[in-house]
Amino acid sequence: MSDSFLNEGSRPFYTHFTCEHEAIDGVIHDLQRDLNDVSRKLPTSQIAGRLIQLREMMSRHFLEEEEGCFDEICARQPHMCTETKQLEQTHKMLLEIVDELIADVDEANSGTAWRTRFNRFEHTMMAHENDERTLVRRGLMLPEEDA
Numbered sequence: 782m783s784d785s786f787l788n789e790g791s792r793p794f795y796t797h798f799t800c801e802h803e804a805i806d807g808v809i810h811d812l813q814r815d816l817n818d819v820s821r822k823l824p825t826s827q828i829a830g831r832l833i834q835l836r837e838m839m840s841r842h843f844l845e846e847e848e849g850c851f852d853e854i855c856a857r858q859p860h861m862c863t864e865t866k867q868l869e870q871t872h873k874m875l876l877e878i879v880d881e882l883i884a885d886v887d888e889a890n891s892g893t894a895w896r897t898r899f900n901r902f903e904h905t906m907m908a909h910e911n912d913e914r915t916l917v918r919r920g921l922m923l924p925e926e927d928a
């Protein structure tokens with residue numbers, strides 16, 4: 782089994798993986814934009830609904846990554862298993878953060894604390910996707926110019 786065969790098989794997965802990141806980013810950025818729109822205040826029920834939808838997208842996507850490419854990377858390159866395990870831990874943490882934001886959604890329109898937590902979540906999620914992209918490219922041995 783040659784590396785080129787593996788790389789050919791990895792490319793469609795990588796495209797799917799980046800598309801899903803873009804979809805998740807879109808939901809987060811749209812919510813951020815609407816939260817910052819001073820001309821209309823989003824009802825907390827709508828914020829909750831959008832966060833619940835986001836959580837579902839995230840958990841489905843994370844599971845797919847963990848059972849798909851993370852396991853494959855770990856099997857192909859055992860020295861990278863620690864890193865894939867770390868990303869799995871971050872997945873857990875990110876879902877917990879969203880759960881807490883949902884639980885406290887009544888605070889979304891009062892004061893700045895909830896908004897600060899949401900901003901922090903947005904940054905953590907973007908940083909995580911970046912780390913993941915780098916690791917998956919390295920793990921699946923995809924050349925840099927395929928970005």
Ligand SMILES: [Fe+2]
Pocket residue numbers: 802842846910913
């Ligand atoms: Fe991901």
